[in-house]
Amino acid sequence: MNKHTRLLLAALLLLAVxxxxxxxxxxxxxxxxxxxxxxxxxxxxxxxxxPLWRQAxxxxxxxxxQNIAKxxxxxxxxxxxxxxxxxxxxxxxxxxxxxxxxRDESSVAVQDFRDAVALQFPQVxxxxxxxxxxxxxNVNIWQWKADWQADLLARREMEDxxxxxxxxxxxxxxxxxxxxxxxxxxxDQNYLPALKAGNLFAAPTFHTPVEDLNAGGFGxxxxxxxxxxxxxxxxxxxxxxxxxxFSRSLASPEADDISFSxxxxxxxxxxVWDGANQERxxxxxxxxxxxxxxxxxxEAPAAGAAAAPAGWATPRNIAVLLFxxxxxxxxxxxxxxxxxxx
Numbered sequence: 001m002n003k004h005t006r007l008l009l010a011a012l013l014l015l016a017v018x019x020x021x022x023x024x025x026x027x028x029x030x031x032x033x034x035x036x037x038x039x040x041x042x043x044x045x046x047x048x049x050x051p052l053w054r055q056a057x058x059x060x061x062x063x064x065x066q067n068i069a070k071x072x073x074x075x076x077x078x079x080x081x082x083x084x085x086x087x088x089x090x091x092x093x094x095x096x097x098x099x100x101x102x103r104d105e106s107s108v109a110v111q112d113f114r115d116a117v118a119l120q121f122p123q124v125x126x127x128x129x130x131x132x133x134x135x136x137x138n139v140n141i142w143q144w145k146a147d148w149q150a151d152l153l154a155r156r157e158m159e160d161x162x163x164x165x166x167x168x169x170x171x172x173x174x175x176x177x178x179x180x181x182x183x184x185x186x187x188d189q190n191y192l193p194a195l196k197a198g199n200l201f202a203a204p205t206f207h208t209p210v211e212d213l214n215a216g217g218f219g220x221x222x223x224x225x226x227x228x229x230x231x232x233x234x235x236x237x238x239x240x241x242x243x244x245x246f247s248r249s250l251a252s253p254e255a256d257d258i259s260f261s262x263x264x265x266x267x268x269x270x271x272v273w274d275g276a277n278q279e280r281x282x283x284x285x286x287x288x289x290x291x292x293x294x295x296x297x298x299e300a301p302a303a304g305a306a307a308a309p310a311g312w313a314t315p316r317n318i319a320v321l322l323f324x325x326x327x328x329x330x331x332x333x334x335x336x337x338x339x340x341x342x
Contacts, residue, residue, distance in 0.1 A: 032059055032290045033290070033292075033293055034059050034085055034290055034291065035295060036085035036087045036293065036294045037086050037087075038087065038262070038295050038296070038297050039086050039088045040088065041088070042088070043086050043087070043091050043247060044093070045093050045234065045247035046245070047245075053095055055086070056086050058082050058084050059083055059084075060080050060081075060082055061080060061081050061083055061287045062080050062287065063078055063081065063270065063272060063285035063287050064285065064286065068131055069218040069282055071282050073279060073282070076285040077274045077277045077279075077285070078272045078274055080098070081096050081097065081117070081270050081272060081287070082096070082098070083270065083290075087250065087294050090250060091247055092247070092260050092294065093245055093246065093247040094246045094247075096119075096242075096270065097241060097242065097243045097244075098117070098242055099241050100242050100274060100276075101240045101276075102274075102275070103115070103146070103237040104146060105149065105150040106150065107147045107275075108157070109162075113276075113277075114145055114146045114273070115146040115237075115273060115274060115275045116143055116144060116145045116146060117143070117242070118143040118144070118270070118271040119141070119246055120132075120141050120268065120270070120271065121139060121140045121258040121266060121268055122258075123137075123139060123256070127289050130269045130286065130287070130289050131218070131286055132217055132220070134217045136216070137216065138214055138215065138216040138256075139214065140212070140213075140256060140257055140258045141213040141221070142211075142213075142231045142248075143210065144209055145210075146209075146235065146237075146242075146275070148206050148208075148209040148210075148211075149209035149234070152206055155206075172188060172191040173185040183195065198226060199223075208229060208231065209235070210231040210246060212224045224254065228254045230248060230254065230257070231246060231247070231248045233245060233247070260294060262295070262296055263294060263295070263296035263297075264294060265292065266292045266293075267289045267291065267292065268289070268290050268291075269288065269289050270286070271285065271286045271287070272284060272285045273285075
């Protein structure tokens with residue numbers, strides 16, 4: 001081995017040491033990461049236009065048509081969503097935005113299909129299948145529904161959709177109710193089997209536009225009981241764009257819920273339904289898993305402690321930068337030297 005080769009190897013070794021000390025990776029993953037920014041005060045969980053959302057970095061999450069299990073979605077109308085997240089010491093919130101030229105917020109008639117969006121979180125450490133999980137790999141799903149939000153303001157019934165309809169009488173109700181019978185008019189609610197079984201779709205009122213669900217593979221989607229519906233949501237549609245906020249406490253007492261801690265990273269996936277495209281159930285646009293990182297709360301400086309230099313310019317980082325620069329210059333010089341004749 002001649003001296004030129006030895007010098008070049010020494011320069012490469014010095015550069016490797018500089019990169020290691022500087023913690024500069026030679027290669028890095030390009031996976032998407034949604035960073036949840038820390039907020040000291042209350043979260044804007046009812047205001048998608050709040051300037052606080054600009055503190056959260058936005059990511060564009062690609063979607064594709066679900067074509068693994070029937071019913072298939074042959075062509076995806078929604079190609080991507082934009083996502084942001086904020087959290088404080090008590091709650092976490094996720095803002096999801098996507099373009100949709102039509103506002104579909106009714107599912108009263110059989111031909112009506114609503115707009116909807118869902119977040120999905122694994123309930124196991126490893127990432128299960130991103131579409132509804134798998135056996136042994138359950139997922140917790142939060143689904144916001146445009147019709148549920150509209151019904152929070154005013155519940156719509158068939159009579160509202162078809163004002164000229166006529167019914168002589170509903171059986172098992174108070175006779176005076178007649179065609180205007182409501183849930184409270186039934187003498188025995190056992191004649192309302194969906195309501196008696198706890199089906200949230202049959203509930204006379206909604207307390208949140210978000211349904212909290214669990215799944216462990218296709219065909220296993222199950223709604224949590226009414227007392228376990230602890231996810232809140234708020235959405236607005238304006239100028240052909242939906243903006244929907246999900247919010248919930250960081251910790252949950254429910255065994256089937258995911259819990260969050262500041263400073264940790266989780267997996268999250270997205271799904272969107274376009275009512276105008278008659279999308280429902282498995283007919284949806286889905287993403288693959290994305291990392292969700294909750295930034296650690298900033299630590300208050302100790303009393304009397306000197307303030308640390310702002311930004312990157314700490315003494316250690318400056319020294320590392322200088323050391324790395326010298327290593328690179330040494331490598332360049334070594335390469336030039338090896339090209340000189342003996």
